[in-house]
Amino acid sequence: MIYAYAKITVTNPEALVEYRDVASAALAKHGGKVESASREFTVLDGAPDLPNVCALLSFPDKSAAIAWSKDPELADVHALRRSAGASDILLLG
Numbered sequence: 001m002i003y004a005y006a007k008i009t010v011t012n013p014e015a016l017v018e019y020r021d022v023a024s025a026a027l028a029k030h031g032g033k034v035e036s037a038s039r040e041f042t043v044l045d046g047a048p049d050l051p052n053v054c055a056l057l058s059f060p061d062k063s064a065a066i067a068w069s070k071d072p073e074l075a076d077v078h079a080l081r082r083s084a085g086a087s088d089i090l091l092l093g
Contacts, residue, residue, distance in 0.1 A: 002062050002093050007051035009086040016084035026077040030068035031060040052085070065091050
């Protein structure tokens with residue numbers, strides 16, 4: 001199991017709602033899922049640039065996570081997420 005940290009600074013809430021409707025199926029295609037997501041944060045250390053939404057994603061392995069991010073059939077899903085605002089996804093490991 002490998003995890004990814006995703007954060008979005010939302011500028012288009014309607015696009016985020018549309019993205020949420022298709023995100024789970026897109027993740028599941030490569031064995032991924034959302035482990036946790038939140039709009040509330042507590043800074044434990046430092047002064048991070050806080051997003052509006054963050055999520056912890058899991059995948060069976062690194063290759064599955066990379067396949068999800070590069071899958072041409074999911075290009076529209078990733079574009080929808082990006083249209084919701086600034087997004088970053090970091091693979092941990």
